[in-house]
Amino acid sequence: MAREIYAYKCRLCGTLHYPFRMVCKECKQNDFFEFDTVPLPKAGTLVTWTRVYNLPAQYEVATLGLGIVELENGMRMLGQLEISEPELGMAVIGNVEVVRKEPYDDYYGMVFRAA
Amino acid sequence: MRDVYVAGIGITTFTRLEYPLSEIASYASMMALKDAGVTEVDQVYVANMGSPRVNHQTALASAVVDSLSLMPAGAAAIENGPASGASAIKAGFQAVASGMEDVVLVAGVERMREVNNLEATDFVATLTHPLAEYIYGVTLPAHAAMFTRMYMDRYGVTERHLAMVGVKNQNAALNNVWAHLQQEITLEGILDSPEAMTNNPYVAEPLRFFDACPVSDGGAALVLVSEEKARELGRPMIRITGVGQATDTHAVFEREDPTDLLAVRKAAKDAFAMAGLSPSDVDVAELHDAFTILEIVESEEVGFFPKGEGHIALEKGETALGGSIPINVGGGLKGRGHPVGATGVAQAWEIVTQLRGDGEARQVEGARIGFTCNFGGFGNNVVCLTFVRED
Numbered sequence: 001m002a003r004e005i006y007a008y009k010c011r012l013c014g015t016l017h018y019p020f021r022m023v024c025k026e027c028k029q030n031d032f033f034e035f036d037t038v039p040l041p042k043a044g045t046l047v048t049w050t051r052v053y054n055l056p057a058q059y060e061v062a063t064l065g066l067g068i069v070e071l072e073n074g075m076r077m078l079g080q081l082e083i084s085e086p087e088l089g090m091a092v093i094g095n096v097e098v099v100r101k102e103p104y105d106d107y108y109g110m111v112f113r114a115a
Numbered sequence: 116m117r118d119v120y121v122a123g124i125g126i127t128t129f130t131r132l133e134y135p136l137s138e139i140a141s142y143a144s145m146m147a148l149k150d151a152g153v154t155e156v157d158q159v160y161v162a163n164m165g166s167p168r169v170n171h172q173t174a175l176a177s178a179v180v181d182s183l184s185l186m187p188a189g190a191a192a193i194e195n196g197p198a199s200g201a202s203a204i205k206a207g208f209q210a211v212a213s214g215m216e217d218v219v220l221v222a223g224v225e226r227m228r229e230v231n232n233l234e235a236t237d238f239v240a241t242l243t244h245p246l247a248e249y250i251y252g253v254t255l256p257a258h259a260a261m262f263t264r265m266y267m268d269r270y271g272v273t274e275r276h277l278a279m280v281g282v283k284n285q286n287a288a289l290n291n292v293w294a295h296l297q298q299e300i301t302l303e304g305i306l307d308s309p310e311a312m313t314n315n316p317y318v319a320e321p322l323r324f325f326d327a328c329p330v331s332d333g334g335a336a337l338v339l340v341s342e343e344k345a346r347e348l349g350r351p352m353i354r355i356t357g358v359g360q361a362t363d364t365h366a367v368f369e370r371e372d373p374t375d376l377l378a379v380r381k382a383a384k385d386a387f388a389m390a391g392l393s394p395s396d397v398d399v400a401e402l403h404d405a406f407t408i409l410e411i412v413e414s415e416e417v418g419f420f421p422k423g424e425g426h427i428a429l430e431k432g433e434t435a436l437g438g439s440i441p442i443n444v445g446g447g448l449k450g451r452g453h454p455v456g457a458t459g460v461a462q463a464w465e466i467v468t469q470l471r472g473d474g475e476a477r478q479v480e481g482a483r484i485g486f487t488c489n490f491g492g493f494g495n496n497v498v499c500l501t502f503v504r505e506d
């Protein structure tokens with residue numbers, strides 16, 4: 001089964017949040033965990049990007065592509081890029097993969113490729 | 116609310132310092148206490164971002180107050196990311212303004228070179244959103260780079276404008292003996308010559324090595340006092356007239372327009388409103404140029420220039436010494452260095468130096484009104500201050 005990253009929909013006013021927060025930024029009325037999870041779309045367009053050369057110690061790669069993507073529902077997220085020549089506004093498609101490895105821990109996040 | 120004055124200032128050299136963290140804070144504090152002419156204080160605030168993680172030391176304020184023999188003064192450390200320094204000044208301001216304390220020592224300190232560069236970069240990156248940013252390997256240079264690319268696309272900022280900020284501020288540091296970088300650079304050397312890509316490689320495209328501040332150790336300190344105490348001490352009457360602080364979303368991508376720094380805009384607006392000043396009244400400013408792009412954008416968001424025109428003002432020399440609004444004449448974070456917890460206090464140190472007329476080769480003639488912007492996170496926690504010389 002394909003892995004997902006979730007947005008959080010306020011049960012009171014329907015506002016979508018990503019990342020998770022405890023209180024809805026629109027209605028500010030929530031009791032604990034009054035959110036439903038909704039998978040984030042995987043298709044979107046590239047808003048900005050960078051190629052990083054000095055990485056934290058855990059990354060055993062020469063460079064790392066990072067970008068902000070506007071998803072097809074209008075929400076944005078940050079992800080890693082597997083794109084050799086990124087361009088602003090290009091169509092991308094995401095997949096949930098391991099984005100950070102630490103001893104005994106794999107962290108999953110969105111990796112975008114050209115659509 | 117009572118008026119609050121800066122009666123004393125102190126600073127250490129910003130560089131790699133082989134001294135214990137608390138001694139760096141104490142050295143700057145001793146200078147500030149001697150400058151003010153006080154040996155006893157009511158309260159100590161120590162601004163620091165990384166001591167538990169980087170220096171394996173907690174409860175830093177207790178160490179500093181002991182080192183300075185200021186017992187039994189109240190003492191607390193304030194951690195607020197790279198805005199820790201001005202946040203501690205705000206706390207000190209509130210303590211004096213409320214009437215609760217008469218003399219408050221505010222020290223800012225960081226010793227980041229105790230760990231290697233990879234660990235220092237990772238330490239600063241821990242201020243990003245843990246699940247939506249940090250796990251991807253985002254660093255502060257990466258945030259600044261992605262921000263810069265959007266700004267270039269929308270407003271026509273180029274790598275040349277960024278390099279111009281770098282040259283201006285790093286060379287300004289040559290007039291500041293406390294500054295970390297003491298090496299003159301030129302546009303030819305870092306941008307135009309065939310060697311430029313070797314001298315000045317990308318750290319996070321489109322940002323290059325000379326677009327980023329150095330990783331520094333250092334401390335700075337202020338003594339804040341009530342008006343009555345300030346008159347008794349007889350130092351130049353430098354008053355903190357405006358304090359503004361604002362926050363924005365933790366994750367940068369979530370902002371309605373990620374090229375707006377709304378927390379900078381609001382913190383500056385509130386500081387100016389409290390002071391009864393407008394941006395055009397400012398004679399000398401310290402903006403938080405951890406990356407060259409930030410000086411350009413902050414100069415717009417705080418109100419010195421319209422949005423999208425900061426780089427044009429830079430081209431005209433308006434932000435250089437002798438321009439209409441000199442910015443970072445002591446080198447800024449780029450030239451002075453950026454020991455994160457110390458920076459907000461060091462910005463105030465520079466402004467007070469200027470308003471006292473002690474700026475020597477970097478003095479802004481006749482400066483009476485100063486402004487600081489201390490930028491935390493990637494724009495999610497910002498403190499702005501205004502300073503006025505009254506006598």
